[in-house]
Amino acid sequence: MPALSGHLKKRLDDNRRTIETIFRSDINTDLICTPFRIGEDRRALAVCLNGMADERKIGSAILRPCHFVHETPKGDLAAFLTERVLTTAETERRSDLQSVTDAISEGRTAILIDGEASAILCDTRGYVSRAVETPQNEMTILGAKEAFTENIRTNVTLLRRILKRPDFVCAFRDAGGTNRTKLVLAYLDGVLQPALLETVRQRLDRIRTDDALSIGRIEQLIERDSYLPMPQMLKTERPDRAARAILDGRLVLLVEGSPLAGVLPITLSSLLESGEDADMRQPVGTVVRIVRVLGAGMSIGLPAYFLALALHHPGQLSGEILETVIASRAMVFLPLSVEMIFLLAVFQLVREAGLRVPGAIGQAIGIIGGLLLGQAAVSANIVSTVVLIIVALTGLGNFAIPDYSAQVATAYYRILLCLAATAGGLLGLAAVGLVSLAALCAMKSFGVPFLTPFAPVTFRRGGLLVRARLQNRSASSDWSNPTGRDA
Amino acid sequence: MNLRVGAFGRQEGASAVAICMFGGSCFAFDSAALFSDGNASYLTYAIALIASLLLFELLCAALNKRGGLDLSSLVGGSVVKRFLTVPLMLSLLLAALLPMQQCLLTVTQYVFVDAKQASVCLYLLPCLTLLCLLGAEPLVRTARILLPVLGISILIALVSNASQMHAYRLFPIPVGKPEKLLHESASALHRTVSPLLALLCIGDGTQRADAQKSAGRIGAAVGAIAVLSMLLGLSCCFSYGLLRDMPSPFYRLLVEARTDSPALRLDRAALFLWTACSLLGSAIEVFAAGVLLCRTFGVRDVRPVVCALSALCVSAVLLLYRDSEPAARTLSLLYRYGWIGAVVPLPLLCIGGRRKRVCAAS
């Protein structure tokens, strides 16, 4: 097998043989090698992958113009073709095998010329990809309705339509490993903290696996503290949200084949913000945030707190609540802790079933699962109404969290706290809660402490609860530590 | 060296000092001794605090002269001074274990009556160890987050008891015996100086001498406000005759204002919040003792040291809980004379030493 670190040779037949061997053309029948002549005597070969390259572009931009060349110049033929003949928008000359094979794999066409030890790489990409659609998981009312797709070029275009600044940089690179998945680092040059960029680059350089196929996997490969459930990168399918993060002095990662952008660094307040928070008026935005934070807190702490009181500290419940709970559990045979954990597991099950079942049926399952199953469980004395209401409130609070990864992470904390409350009441809850809080304080998202701006305290441009007034000036969050001029 | 001190700011340092002060002062005192002869707890605490701050300023000046940020800079190469740090470490461990011992007492007497003390300790031990293993940076950040919550809970406890607070319960104020006041102030000194000592042990995390100094001052002030207001509130709610027979009087303060309102009663939630804050304070002190030991004796990794110290602390808590005469006597002696280990070596450490620049340890 020829080494990819090698270079092209002058003989066309040698190069053809090399490329056919690399691409296993005896098995891969979609490697197309089209021989043609330039002028009277120069043989050439156009190499592309069927389905990845657009054959019409090859015909109109490469083959047809070359057929009309009658006389080949005495000098550099490749330069002549590049400057005067070929009509593709993007061309480059490369002589190393690695670049040529990468280009062919991406859908570009490599033109090999007999007597030239380099290839002309023309952009003839024309593979089928999904059109820009509305976001599936980040619904908003006031915000934009476009979402990223799997095509990295399209995603870069979506960002460039919003950020029309010359210092907006999209640095293409490989994700790592031998698969060479394309990855883009999008940021504002001169604003993004150079140390952050360098850190991310170094961590990307250390990727050796071929499994770096999506933003989620890349996140796990480059983050620290991967044992913690909280994400250290925000994944969004909204270009406007990604653009806002870039303006804030942060870095956005785009991966070929992944319809999500990874925003880093992030903090807890980033995970609790939605894409349309900035589009709302300040008082309204503040109320929405308060509701969201209360929902998140309730989703993590309410089941555990109830279990702690009901099992170990019933004296803390008022008389009316106590009598209601006792009356509702009169015929229930499951112990309270098992009942609660069972219902939380059912909630997760209904949620997963709703995600996997397609279309309208999936939505219906969520409703049916919630209503009928809950009602049936109460009638069958498997669960009590009070616990059902608590789990329903927990679920609603969970869905108020805008970020999907954070929603799933709260399920982990919820169960952990429930177990702690069952075992040790408020003492267990306090102990596990304290350690969890300290672990969150220890967590950093690419150098930024996760609980910024609470600990450490920084200048806040908006807090967790109160949405800052939109200021009529350019400014970034203090903790993203932008450099140089303001964003 | 893997000392896991990290970097933190002034606010976080101050919060750590305030929380250690709260945990040590509101949980760890001997009611029978403190209120045996009238109630001057708030006076003696204020005197102890002033003395602690003077000692802190002295230490900061000595550190500034040496060009260092943490206590181990005062040791230099002296073998004698190395062993002078041993009582300091023990004093920090004592400051860590006394609040935990009182928490154990409160929890087993008032909350989990049927539980064995060992069961409760099995919650304290992993929590303390895991906190210490995380390092100074997360600990002080956690303190920063918990401090406002603690402040609100203290305010609620005081406001809800306001109708039952009467100034007449402060009397008689025992100012007629100054020697007793001094003795009590000295006992309280251990509770006020230990948090500042802990800050000085991990002081290089603040990265600047002025930040360390102001963190200590602000933390002491905030902690003092919290503790003094609690002590005054307690003194106005209960007279000294009741207080001297009352285990865990601060928990009684929470419970005193309970009513059967339709809302949930929050006294136990507040108790466990205070317990968590106290545990955090203990973790900071254990960690500080570990760092001091590592720096003084050249141990490279702080993690096994803090694991060992945590286990030592919790074992001591369990041993001191025993309902026996020797245990009760030991505990009483520790409360009264624990300050000697904290206060006596410090001026000796400040003596002598050449001026030299020391780079902040990683």
Next chain:
Amino acid sequence: MRRIVIALCCLLLTAGCMHSKHLDEYAYAVDIGVERGTTMPYLVTLLVSVPGTGDEQTTAKNVAISAEARTFSEAIETLNAAYPSRLSISRASLLLLSESLAREGGQSAFLDFSFGKPDLWPNLRLAVASGSVKETLEGWTSETDPSLRKIKTSVGELTARSGLSADIGYGAYLECVREGRIDALVAYAGENDWSLKADLVGDDAYPYLGGSLLVSSSLKTTTAGSAVFDGDRMVGVLDGQHTMAVLLVTDAFVSGELLFTMPDGQPLCVRLHRARAPRIVLNGAHATADVYLEADLVSPQTVDMTSDELTAFLSSHLEQLLSRVFAALQRVNSDAMGFGRFAAMRFTSAEAWESFDAKAAYRALTVDFTAHVRLSHNPRRPVLE
């Protein structure tokens, strides 16, 4: 390192449950009653709340269960053995003592700091029953409303808020007994028998006394007036209006109605409100007590007096009322008005205070009462007055 962390986490979670018991496995006592037993020293009655199942067939109700024993805790254990669920007294809001037990001071044997530890509320309210404790407790049950807690609590609190009864928790009671500075005033209750009884002051057989209210309702037990204590022994009762006088001085008064007799013999009903805290100054064996009130005329709406005359009349009668009540309390050696609170202020050591005989000082005390009344509603008052 990771293994150590995981081991520690598992240690935490397997540390053992703190002996949890589901809240529906308990039966909760809402009231506790203690009186002298016939066979054993104590008869303890618990009013236990039996919750319904949430459907229409069964509703919540309260049942009284009693046991005789040598000590209070033995009685609770006896009841536990006899009752299907485990009894919990942590939610009890009232401790009812019989008058006979209170007069002997028999409650001191169990009513100390360890009473009901750890769950029992320190502000568990105290009351004294004039007759049988068991019947008094049962007199607070009603078939019409199963939520007894609300009914009884509102009865007790409302009565205290009307100024006709005292409201004291057992924490405050313990302070009175242990410290010896002041004496307790405890709510007085009884099964209503429509009979009028005289109180300690003895000047008026007024019906505002527990068990003596001229009321017929579904609740047989009524609460009004207060039991006066000297240390841990009950020494007398005060009816509602005299209790109000004591509350005026102890600053526990909020608002209430007092009945006066005008010079022409007509009754005058006045609603009083606390204007500010009373001011008490203790100077050795003499004290001055100033109370500050606002008054509204209730009935009749108009009187043939100017505001100044009416104000002077009300002040004078209030001062006389306060003096009479103080004299009655002094006779039975009960410092229910709380003058002893200020006695410790002149001491600078606990030894000096503890060797001071507060009771002897109280017996020698003379008090000048001054009532500052501001009339806020008098239809006869000229606009420009």
